Amino acid sequence: MPSADHRHRVRHDFLDLPLDRLTDSALQRCRDFGAEHADVRIELVTEQALTLRDGVVEGSHDGRVLGLAVRVLIDGTWGFAATSRLSTDSAVRAAEQAVRVAQVSAPLATERVQLADEPVHADAFWVSAYEHDPSAVPLVDKVEMFAGWSAALLRAAPVRHVEVAYSHAIENKHYADLAGTTTTQQRVRLHPVVTVHGADEQRNVIDSMRTLAPPVARGWEYVSEPAAGGWNWASELAQLPELLATKLAAPSVQAGQYDLVVDPSNLWLTIHESVGHATELDRALGYEANYAGTSFATWDQLGSLQYGSAAMTVTGDRTIEHGLSTIGYDDEGVQAQTWDLVRDGVFVGYQTDRSMAAKQGLGRSTGCAFADSPGHIPIQRMANVSLQPAVDGPDTDELLGGVDDGIYVLGDRSWSIDMQRFNFQFTGQRFYRIRNGRLDGQLRDAAYQATTTDFWRSLEAVGGPQTWVLGGAFNCGKAQPGQVAPVSHGCPSALFRSVSILNTRTEGGR
Amino acid sequence: MSTSLLLPHELVERALAASTADDCVVVVEDASSANLRWANNTLTTNGVSERLGVTVISLVAGTDGVAAASLTRDASEWPAIQALVAEADAAARSTGPAGDAAPLLGPAADHDWEEPAESTSVEVFTDTAAALGEALGRAGVDGRLLYGFMQHDLTTTYLGSSSGLRRRHVQPSGHIGVTGKSADLSDSAWVGQATRDFTDVDPLALDAELARRLDWGRRRVTLPAGRYDTVLPPAAVADLMIYAYWTAGARAAHDGATVFSRPGGGTRVGERISPHHVGIFSDPAYPGLGCSPFVVASASGPDVSVFDNGLPRRRADWVRDGELAALMTSRHSATVAGLPLTPGVDNLVMTVDGASGDLDDLVRGTDRGLLLTCLWYIREVDPQTLLLTGITRDGVYLVESGEVVGAVNNFRFNESPIDLLRRFGSASVTVPAFSREWGDYFPRTAMPALRVPDFNMSSVSAAS
Numbered sequence: 008m009p010s011a012d013h014r015h016r017v018r019h020d021f022l023d024l025p026l027d028r029l030t031d032s033a034l035q036r037c038r039d040f041g042a043e044h045a046d047v048r049i050e051l052v053t054e055q056a057l058t059l060r061d062g063v064v065e066g067s068h069d070g071r072v073l074g075l076a077v078r079v080l081i082d083g084t085w086g087f088a089a090t091s092r093l094s095t096d097s098a099v100r101a102a103e104q105a106v107r108v109a110q111v112s113a114p115l116a117t118e119r120v121q122l123a124d125e126p127v128h129a130d131a132f133w134v135s136a137y138e139h140d141p142s143a144v145p146l147v148d149k150v151e152m153f154a155g156w157s158a159a160l161l162r163a164a165p166v167r168h169v170e171v172a173y174s175h176a177i178e179n180k181h182y183a184d185l186a187g188t189t190t191t192q193q194r195v196r197l198h199p200v201v202t203v204h205g206a207d208e209q210r211n212v213i214d215s216m217r218t219l220a221p222p223v224a225r226g227w228e229y230v231s232e233p234a235a236g237g238w239n240w241a242s243e244l245a246q247l248p249e250l251l252a253t254k255l256a257a258p259s260v261q262a263g264q265y266d267l268v269v270d271p272s273n274l275w276l277t278i279h280e281s282v283g284h285a286t287e288l289d290r291a292l293g294y295e296a297n298y299a300g301t302s303f304a305t306w307d308q309l310g311s312l313q314y315g316s317a318a319m320t321v322t323g324d325r326t327i328e329h330g331l332s333t334i335g336y337d338d339e340g341v342q343a344q345t346w347d348l349v350r351d352g353v354f355v356g357y358q359t360d361r362s363m364a365a366k367q368g369l370g371r372s373t374g375c376a377f378a379d380s381p382g383h384i385p386i387q388r389m390a391n392v393s394l395q396p397a398v399d400g401p402d403t404d405e406l407l408g409g410v411d412d413g414i415y416v417l418g419d420r421s422w423s424i425d426m427q428r429f430n431f432q433f434t435g436q437r438f439y440r441i442r443n444g445r446l447d448g449q450l451r452d453a454a455y456q457a458t459t460t461d462f463w464r465s466l467e468a469v470g471g472p473q474t475w476v477l478g479g480a481f482n483c484g485k486a487q488p489g490q491v492a493p494v495s496h497g498c499p500s501a502l503f504r505s506v507s508i509l510n511t512r513t514e515g516g517r
Numbered sequence: 518m519s520t521s522l523l524l525p526h527e528l529v530e531r532a533l534a535a536s537t538a539d540d541c542v543v544v545v546e547d548a549s550s551a552n553l554r555w556a557n558n559t560l561t562t563n564g565v566s567e568r569l570g571v572t573v574i575s576l577v578a579g580t581d582g583v584a585a586a587s588l589t590r591d592a593s594e595w596p597a598i599q600a601l602v603a604e605a606d607a608a609a610r611s612t613g614p615a616g617d618a619a620p621l622l623g624p625a626a627d628h629d630w631e632e633p634a635e636s637t638s639v640e641v642f643t644d645t646a647a648a649l650g651e652a653l654g655r656a657g658v659d660g661r662l663l664y665g666f667m668q669h670d671l672t673t674t675y676l677g678s679s680s681g682l683r684r685r686h687v688q689p690s691g692h693i694g695v696t697g698k699s700a701d702l703s704d705s706a707w708v709g710q711a712t713r714d715f716t717d718v719d720p721l722a723l724d725a726e727l728a729r730r731l732d733w734g735r736r737r738v739t740l741p742a743g744r745y746d747t748v749l750p751p752a753a754v755a756d757l758m759i760y761a762y763w764t765a766g767a768r769a770a771h772d773g774a775t776v777f778s779r780p781g782g783g784t785r786v787g788e789r790i791s792p793h794h795v796g797i798f799s800d801p802a803y804p805g806l807g808c809s810p811f812v813v814a815s816a817s818g819p820d821v822s823v824f825d826n827g828l829p830r831r832r833a834d835w836v837r838d839g840e841l842a843a844l845m846t847s848r849h850s851a852t853v854a855g856l857p858l859t860p861g862v863d864n865l866v867m868t869v870d871g872a873s874g875d876l877d878d879l880v881r882g883t884d885r886g887l888l889l890t891c892l893w894y895i896r897e898v899d900p901q902t903l904l905l906t907g908i909t910r911d912g913v914y915l916v917e918s919g920e921v922v923g924a925v926n927n928f929r930f931n932e933s934p935i936d937l938l939r940r941f942g943s944a945s946v947t948v949p950a951f952s953r954e955w956g957d958y959f960p961r962t963a964m965p966a967l968r969v970p971d972f973n974m975s976s977v978s979a980a981s
Contacts, residue, residue, distance in 0.1 A: 056816065063616040066817035069608065070589040074568065087564035091591035108563050108639050112553065115560035115650050117657075146586075147611045154613075168772060206773060211780050213773045213901060294556045296664035297696040297707075298957075300893075303979070382550075382566040423894040423929075425908040427980035430929050432906050434898060454898060454906075456929070456976055487554055487666035488564075489957055507976075514931035514975060515904040 013132040013335075017193045018140075021051050021179040026191070029075055029098045030183035036102035037079045038185060044080040044122055045102070046184035048338060049093070050381040052176060053142055057149060059171040062157035064150055074381030077105040083119030084109045087384040123364035123372045125341045127187045133335025135194035136328050137226030138235065141175040144227050149173060152230070156201060156244055163248035165205035165255060173199045174481065176493075180338070188340035196331055196493055198222030198481060199230055199240075203247045207255040214451075216251040217436055218243050219272040219418045221478040222493070224329045236329075250437065250449075257449035260438065260510050266413030267455060267506040268406050273435045274394070275478030275496035276419040281459040282314075282321050283392040283496065284485075285428035286348045287375075288357035288367065294387075299485045300426025303459065304354055306367065312354035315463025318397065318501075321349040323358050323390040325374055330391040331479045331493035332377075338385035341374035348392065352464075360387040379490040386486045393477075393497035400471030403500040408444040409468070414453065414508060415439040415446060419478075421454070432456040434511070454509045462503060470499035526631050526685070528571065528598060529677035535602045536679065538575035538609055539583075540621055542826045544813060545675040546570045547634035551641055552668040558653045565639050569593045572815045573602050574823045575609035576621070582614025585823050587816055617817050617849035619824040624681025634673035635687050641669045645693070645715050652724040656697070661731060663724065665695035668957075669715060674813055682827040686809045689713040692951060692960050695720070696911055697727030703981050704734035704924060707890055707911035709752060709951040711960035713805075730890070730912055736923030738915045740977075746886030747972035748879045748916065751950035751964040754867065756892040757905065757934035758797065758964060759955045762865050764903060765835055767844040768819040771854035776903035776935050777844055784844060786856060791839040791938040794870035799862035800832035805949060806961040808863035822847035825860065833859040836938070838870070864961035869944035876966040879945055881919040883968065888914040888921060891953035892930070903933045908978055910953065927981070928974035941967040 030047040037045030052072045058065040075098055076089040086109025088101045157169040175197035183189045202217045220238040223229055233239045269277070284302070289295060291302040304312060325334050325343035336342055339361045348356045359369060360376040377388035407415060418436025425431070438453040439446045457465075479495035523531070525545040532543040551565045572589040586608035590601045645667065656663045669691040676684040694709035708723045749757075770777035770784040779785050801810040812828040814821045825847050834842045845861040846854065880888055890912035898904040906929065913925040950964040 058818070060616065060819075064613055065616055065819070066587075066821075066823075067585075067612065068587045068589065068816035070815075071591065073591045076566075084560065085562055087562065089564065089566035089568075091568040091570070092593050104565055108565055111639050111642070111646065112560050112563045115553070115555060115646060115653065117653075118557070118559040145611060146608060147613065150613050204772065204774065213778075215774075292557075293662070293664060293698075293702075294561055296556060296698065296705075297554075297666055297694055300980075301702075382568060384562050384564050386562070421896050421898045421906065423896045423906045423908065425927060425929070425978040425980040426893055426910055427978075429980050430908065430927075430976060430978035432898075432929060432931075432975075452899075458979065487957065488550070488552055488668060509931075509975070511898050511904055511931070512902075514906075514973065515899060515902045515933055516936065516973065517902065 013134040016134040017132060017191055018179065024049065024093065026181045028095060029093060032095045033077050033098040033102040034183060034185055036099045040081060040106045042079045042081050042185065044185060046078050046182060048076045048381060049181045050074060051179040052380060054176045055142065055174065057173045059153050059157055061161060061168055062154040067146060072380050075101060076381045077101045078384060079105045079109055080120060081106060081109040082113060084113045084116040085120060086112065089382045120362050121365040122361040123370065125361065125372065128336060128340060128342060129187055129189055131190045131336060133192045135224050135333060137195045139227040140195065141197050141227040142177055160203055160244060160247060165252050166203045166248050167206060168204040170202045171199065182338065182340055184340055190336040190340060192335050194224060194334065195226050196222060196224045197229060201244060203251050205251045205255060212255050214254055216247050216254060217418065219436065222331060222481050224331050224333060253449045254437065254451065257451045259512060260450040260453040260508060262508055262510040262513060264505045265508045266410045267503045268410060268413065268415045268441065269501050269503065270417040271474065271476035271478055271498045271500060272418045273416045274498045274501055276422050277433055278392060278394055278496045278498055280422060280424040281428055281431055282348065283389050285459065286357055287387055287389065288359045288363040289387040291357065292363065295485065298487050303427045303429055308354060310355060313352055313464065314349045314354045314460060315352045316466045317352045318466050318469050319349055319352045319463055320395040321392060322346065322395060323348050323356065323373060323392050325390050327391055329477065330495040332389060332391045332495060337374040337376040338378050339372065339376040341372045341376065343374050346373055358387065358390050363387055377492055379492055383488060383490050386490065388485065388492040389483060389494045391495045394469065394499065396472045396475045396499035397469050400469055400499065403470060403474050406468060406470055406500055406502045407441055407446065409502060410441045411443055413441040415441055429458050431459065452511045454511050456507050456509055462506065465503045465505060466501060467504050468502045470501065474500040523595065525634055525675045529675050531595065532573060532598055532602050533677055533679055535599055536575060536606055538606045539578050540576040540679045542574040542678045544572040544815065546672055548670065548672040549636040550668065550670045551637055551639045552666065553642055553646060554666045556664045558657045558663055571598055571601060573605040575605040577609040579614060583618035584609050584612040585615045586612055587823055589815055615817065617822040617824055617847060619848050621678050621680035621824065622682055622827045625827065626683040627685045630683045630685050632685065635671050637669045637671040641715055642667065645718050645720060649720040652720040656724055659728065660700040661728065662698045662700065663695055665693065667693040676813055676827055678827060684811050684827050688809060690960055691715055692956055693718050695723050695727060697731055699731055699734065704731055705911045705981055706730035707953065709953060709956060711949065711951045711956065733914055733921050734924035738923040738925050740925050742928065742974050742976045744971040744973055746883060747969050748883060748886060748888045749967045749969065750876050750889060751948055751966050752891045752953055753889045754964040754967050755950040755952035755962045756895060756954045757937065758867055759865060759952055759959050759962065760895055760905060761903060761934040765844050766820040767846040767854040767856050768850040770844055775900050777841065784854060784856065785841050786844060787840065789840045790836065790935060793839055795836055795839050795938055796834065796868040797836040798832060798834045798866055799864050800866065801830050801862055803864055803866055806864040806963060808961055812860050820845045820847050820850045822849050828860055830860055830862045833862060866947065866963045867965060868947045869965050872944040872946050872965055875945050879943060879966050879968045880916055880921065882943065883916045883919060886916050887925060888916050893954055895954050898931065903935050904931060905933065906931050927978040929976045929978055930973055931975045932973050937969055940971065941969045943968045
């Protein structure tokens with residue numbers, strides 16, 4: 008997959024930087040100090056954010072973060088330093104600072120860090136799959152398109168206000184380490200989100216409805232070319248006013264136990280929280296205990312924990328086309344891979360970086376090291392974690408048909424899970440009543456709440472490949488200092504039996 | 518002259534001079550940071566960083582209004598900044614009019630405008646790290662596991678405008694948080710503290726408090742979900758009130774979308790929301806919580822405007838004597854909502870008139886109830902009531918006859934901080950507080966402890 012053919016697609020203003028001179032200078036300085044490992048990253052992250060309210064520009068910002076980071080391992084202790092100043096002197100100084108930080112830290116380090124072996128990948132290039140660089144599209148063209156969307160929506164009752172939030176990122180990384188790996192990569196992602204707001208004056212109800220179009224690692228074609236892998240924006244936007252009207256008029260849910268059919272637009276986030284984070288080895292070993300938390304999926308249960316029903320097979324990957332976590336090589340020079348996390352309901356794998364893999368004797372890292380900027384040290388971050396569909400499995404209507412009295416949920420909204428990934432609560436954009444296998448109108452004020460293993464063990468069936476959608480988010484948070492990471496989660500529609508549904512108004516004491 | 522030797526204020530002046538837009542704002546942020554992180558009684562990661570960020574906001578008047586373009590780059594060399602200015606000017610000329618357009622603020626200059634930036638380094642931890650090493654060793658001997666993080670940031674901001682603003686602010690920020698666990702990982706406790714320079718941080722004292730709390734956990738009590746008489750320490754109150762503050766924007770309230778909206782239209786400003794004499798305010802000059810006395814905005818939003826850059830931030834009373842007194846506004850959203858101009862400030866203080874005593878006094882006054890440590894993974898469930906869900910974390914304790922008698926399982930809660938202002942029964946005096954959930958990003962808070970007679974623990978969590 009990654010090949011030198013990708014070289015010509017890397018943006019020139021990044022390749023024009025003195026990449027080799029800077030990395031060579033820093034690595035040589037690390038070598039002078041006797042480092043057993045050192046790596047240097049030069050990163051350029053270009054981001055754009057644009058918001059419109061009722062068709063008028065509310066805010067726009069165009070940011071470009073450029074810097075150099077040195078990570079050094081001396082006598083088993085990490086040292087890290089970063090600078091936004093890109094000169095040879097600054098690179099050498101950063102290397103010296105990283106060494107100094109390692110030296111200052113050494114008295115606190117009672118455990119020697121080791122790294123899992125990885126083959127050397129020399130002079131490797133990789134560019135994500137996209138057609139049109141979104142940064143090449145003039146801002147005025149984006150404003151014109153989104154203003155047009157907004158104007159059409161504002162003409163439809165019960166829409167009072169329309170918000171459009173657009174963002175894209177182009178991430179360039181050049182990595183070099185003492186072992187001889189050198190990678191240069193580029194990936195692109197974007198996400199337009201449209202939200203309509205409306206009210207039912209007589210019932211004093213105000214609510215919103217948001218597009219379900221997921222963030223993707225694609226270019227501007229995602230917005231402009233539905234026929235070429237893009238989203239069918241015209242169709243989804245046209246449905247929003249009626250969906251909002253129905254939601255405003257919907258009855259409040261009766262709390263209780265319901266069978267639940269979960270659409271991929273909602274299930275991706277449940278997978279993210281209850282499987283993705285729970286199968287991170289650094290969490291399981293306590294490295295996030297002071298912040299993001301640990302995991303109920305402890306090391307001693309690897310290979311034996313019945314995570315879910317036999318219908319549950321979950322993979323980790325950094326390879327799927329258009330995945331937000333997809334990359335050629337991670338931020339430790341490890342080539343991207345695909346592996347199982349849960350197979351036929353049994354917990355069988357972790358996501359790892361090189362130090363976690365070495366610590367547990369796993370042989371090779373799964374390639375999950377990532378830093379969100381040149382100012383941050385790479386840590387173990389999430390791969391694309393996806394629930395696999397059933398070969399020849401049912402479509403969503405067939406899943407709904409198997410429910411006499413239940414609820415169907417689409418789109419994510421509120422989410423929360425505890426620090427060991429046991430107890431979670433999710434809401435959604437739309438909840439529908441299911442009666443006798445058919446949808447029977449929307450419901451309001453619903454949330455589903457469960458314990459992770461109870462929930463996944465209640466999984467009766469997953470849909471077929473025709474129901475499978477790649478969802479995700481740009482902003483998965485973890486670590487101290489805090490870092491955000493983009494990640495995708497693919498999943499089919501799925502049927503869960505007897506899940507606890509709350510009424511959020513009752514929960515609020517109303 | 519070597520352009521790399523330009524001081525930050527000189528970069529601002531040259532960028533302003535280079536702009537061909539009708540108006541221009543330039544912000545230079547010179548930031549440095551240092552951190553140490555540990556887990557399982559050993560250091561894990563660390564780092565130092567330095568960054569020079571330049572934001573250029575170009576404003577161009579057209580027939581339909583004033584367009585704004587805001588671009589930020591990591592850059593320190595003049596050619597790159599010169600290119601940034603040209604890019605921002607061009608972008609403003611190709612963008613539609615901004616909805617929040619307003620005249621830039623008039624001239625104002627800080628006396629230290631030409632001073633160089635201040636910076637931090639890993640040496641700021643010298644004394645604290647030595648004590649931390651001792652604490653880690655002691656914890657290991659005693660069978661405790663410590664996990665934690667400390668960070669120090671120093672950011673010097675220079676803000677200049679074509680209208681004559683020359684503002685400079687130095688912002689120190691720091692914090693330490695430590696989680697302690699029993700050797701079998703069945704019990705967990707947490708302490709956290711904000712600081713400006715680490716001279717007031719005592720890792721050995723923090724470890725001693727963790728040891729005390731873990732000792733409370735020697736007796737385990739299992740309780741079901743339900744509504745409990747609950748004592749929230751200042752950290753947990755900060756967890757909730759910071760979220761309430763972030764949702765206290767005038768524009769969304771005016772739209773009818775938040776708990777601060779009045780049914781039928783308008784906002785609830787002027788309405789009594791608590792029967793208690795509660796005050797919630799922000800003040801850039803609050804002792805120990807000092808923060809920028811002027812607005813710095815790289816992008817406009819519902820209640821923030823790039824046109825307001827340099828606008829003075831003063832004390833803002835959000836809740837005064839139990840009455841909702843103000844909502845966050847930009848000049849634009851203040852006009853839209855028909856409210857006074859009260860820009861957001863980077864700190865938050867809550868007081869209760871007549872409150873006395875401290876957290877321990879609230880515990881002593883509790884016949885049977887819960888004492889929390891902090892809250893986690895707080896997310897909004899219903900914006901119109903500000904119903905929040907989240908999890909209790911790292912220590913829920915059973916109080917009987919005024920004393921802690923054991924540790925309880927964790928719970929998922931569903932509660933509205935605004936409703937809690939109505940329902941709390943008693944409060945302690947206000948003390949510095951560090952939010953577990955938001956403190957890494959919003960460390961400057963002072964809160965009372967609160968005792969709530971019927972806190973809604975929606976379900977049990979098996980997390981320890």
